Amino acid sequence: MVIDMTAYFGSWPYWKGPVTQPDQLLSLMDENGIDRAAVCSLRGIFDDWEAGNEEVLKLASAHPKRFIPFMTFRPGSFTTGTGPTDLVIDLLRKYKEAGVRGLRLFPQHQGYPLNGDYRAEPVLAEAAKLGMIFMVHVRTIMNWGMFTYPVAEIAEFAGRYPQAKVIICGVNSEWGQAVTAMKKNPNLLLETSCLQYLGKVAFFTQEFGVERVLFGSGIPLQYPHCGLIKITKAKITDQQRRDILGGNAQRLLA
Numbered sequence: 001m002v003i004d005m006t007a008y009f010g011s012w013p014y015w016k017g018p019v020t021q022p023d024q025l026l027s028l029m030d031e032n033g034i035d036r037a038a039v040c041s042l043r044g045i046f047d048d049w050e051a052g053n054e055e056v057l058k059l060a061s062a063h064p065k066r067f068i069p070f071m072t073f074r075p076g077s078f079t080t081g082t083g084p085t086d087l088v089i090d091l092l093r094k095y096k097e098a099g100v101r102g103l104r105l106f107p108q109h110q111g112y113p114l115n116g117d118y119r120a121e122p123v124l125a126e127a128a129k130l131g132m133i134f135m136v137h138v139r140t141i142m143n144w145g146m147f148t149y150p151v152a153e154i155a156e157f158a159g160r161y162p163q164a165k166v167i168i169c170g171v172n173s174e175w176g177q178a179v180t181a182m183k184k185n186p187n188l189l190l191e192t193s194c195l196q197y198l199g200k201v202a203f204f205t206q207e208f209g210v211e212r213v214l215f216g217s218g219i220p221l222q223y224p225h226c227g228l229i230k231i232t233k234a235k236i237t238d239q240q241r242r243d244i245l246g247g248n249a250q251r252l253l254a
Contacts (some may be wrong), residue, residue: 003249004029004224005135006169006193006216007037007067009059013046019220022059026066032224034217035246038068038135038253040104045140049073049110050091057098068253069100070135074110075119085122092126101253102133104169106140108147114157124157128164133252135191139170141221142194148174155181158188165252169216170194182208189252191216192244193227201234201244210240214248 011020019025029037039059044052053071060069073088103124107114114120114136127134136154139146151174158166158181166187171178172194182188182204190204193216204213217227231244 001036001246001250002034002228003068003215003246003253004034004037004217004219004227005167005191005214005249007039007219008042008221009039009056010042010052012042012221017220022062025220026063028220028224029066032217032219032228034219034224034228036066036068037219038070038101038249040070040072044072045104045106045109053091053095053100057095057100060099069095069098070102070104070133071095071100072104072106072110073123075112075117075123085119088123089126092123092132093130096130096132100132102135103127104135104137106137106149107153108137108149109140114149114153115160124161128161131164133165133167134161135167135169137169138174139172139194141170141218142172142196151177151181155185155188158185162187165189167191167214170218172196175200179204179207182212188212189214189248192230193218193222195230199235201230202236205234205236205240205244210236210243211248211251213244214252215245 019028039056041052041056049072056069060067112120139148154168167189168178169191189212191214215231217224231241
């Protein structure tokens with residue numbers, strides 16, 4: 001079982017991509033042997049987070065064996081204007097009941113700090129209480145022109161919610177900062193979609209244990225075969241390979 005923890009759905013706002021429809025995404029997954037994908041909406045990141053989350057729920061409902069829905073949100077922002085935080089929390093609970101497994105957070109694109117924002121904090125605290133997984137993106141894809149979010153801020157966030165699983169996504173040149181953060185916070189995990197340094201999959205596996213490393217490709221914004229090769233060719237055991245490619249995600253999502 002191969003589970004991709006960092007999939008996207010919808011239209012990328014910066015340039016036109018060839019994969020925007022469910023059947024196209026499923027075909028790309030099948031071509032690369034990806035059985036399931038944890039998915040969030042690009043519309044939810046860059047435009048209308050409510051409509052984006054509904055889009056992902058619809059996708060997962062139509063293909064429940066293939067897609068695992070994750071939500072995102074922009075504090076204080078509603079399609080009908082500015083709504084109070086308790087309305088966001090109500091939506092969070094609704095999404096949880098509908099099968100959403102966690103939050104994908106992109107503070108650098110959504111205009112709020114992960115720590116200390118009076119609008120975001122109650123929502124994040126409720127998500128932690130509900131046992132939701134947090135995926136916080138240093139970057140959305142491996143492109144040096146994209147905005148990034150500081151690893152130190154993610155580490156501080158993980159320290160505030162030690163009971164929650166927090167996944168650092170999109171790490172590249174920040175890998176040394178990720179090492180420091182993961183040593184300090186045992187609830188921090190790492191996904192591999194932007195990790196390009198030679199030998200670093202094996203390094204993180206040996207340094208922190210295989211259970212803290214998760215496969216992610218960034219499909220369809222990044223070609224998934226490249227992400228898979230990093231795991232299949234890493235100098236790790238076959239069991240560790242199976243764990244990273246899907247076993248760890250299965251246990252995390254159970």
